[in-house]
Amino acid sequence: MSCFALAVNEENASFGRVVTAPTNGAAGVIPAVLHYFVAFCDGDNEEKILQFMLTAAEAGSIFKKGATISAAMGGCQAEIGVSSAMAAAGLTEALGGSQRQALMAAEIAMEHHLGLTCDPIGGLVQIPCIERNTMGAIKAITASQLALQSTPDFAKVSLDTVIKTMWDTARDMSFKYKETSEGGLAMHIPISLPEC
Numbered sequence: 266m267s268c269f270a271l272a273v274n275e276e277n278a279s280f281g282r283v284v285t286a287p288t289n290g291a292a293g294v295i296p297a298v299l300h301y302f303v304a305f306c307d308g309d310n311e312e313k314i315l316q317f318m319l320t321a322a323e324a325g326s327i328f329k330k331g332a333t334i335s336a337a338m339g340g341c342q343a344e345i346g347v348s349s350a351m352a353a354a355g356l357t358e359a360l361g362g363s364q365r366q367a368l369m370a371a372e373i374a375m376e377h378h379l380g381l382t383c384d385p386i387g388g389l390v391q392i393p394c395i396e397r398n399t400m401g402a403i404k405a406i407t408a409s410q411l412a413l414q415s416t417p418d419f420a421k422v423s424l425d426t427v428i429k430t431m432w433d434t435a436r437d438m439s440f441k442y443k444e445t446s447e448g449g450l451a452m453h454i455p456i457s458l459p460e461c
């Protein structure tokens with residue numbers, strides 16, 4: 266499943282065509298989780314694939330209305346975090362979860378991306394972005410499985426609360442961690458080193 270995410274983001278890094286979901290840098294998470302569903306769960310069910318995509322899109326819309334899907338405004342929690350939440354909601358719907366479990370899955374996925382900074386080395390959407398998509402996809406599947414095994418009535422954190430927290434965190438975050446490459450990894454890994 267990580268390979269699916271890597272493939273999409275290598276395509277993006279090599280100037281190929283991808284679908285923003287919700288952005289180019291995070292474009293691998295939703296396709297990876299959807300392909301996981303197709304390859305390992307119920308790939309012949311077109312209606313469920315459609316439900317996955319519609320649910321993921323709606324989850325992304327809720328984040329856009331309540332916070333942001335822009336790394337320049339909120340750091341990577343707004344990109345990988347939101348894409349992971351979108352994928353978690355979509356997968357939960359496709360696997361037969363209730364609407365509230367889908368929202369719970371989105372909440373769980375975002376809860377564990379809160380505060381994630383954006384510090385791409387050299388301003389290129391490669392490091393940490395490409396691998397970060399694999400992590401977003403893994404968290405989406407875990408969040409979905411947790412939600413599917415849970416009762417939303419007992420959840421301590423709602424999706425609304427985590428979106429508000431994400432937005433508060435975004436506003437508190439230094440500009441250095443908002444796609445400027447003036448902090449974090451971008452300051453510690455020179456672009457000319459072999460690691461890049």
Ligand code: SF4
Nearest residue numbers: 290336341344383394
């Ligand atoms: S580190 Fe920045 S550019 Fe890279 S995926 Fe995250 S938000 Fe996008």
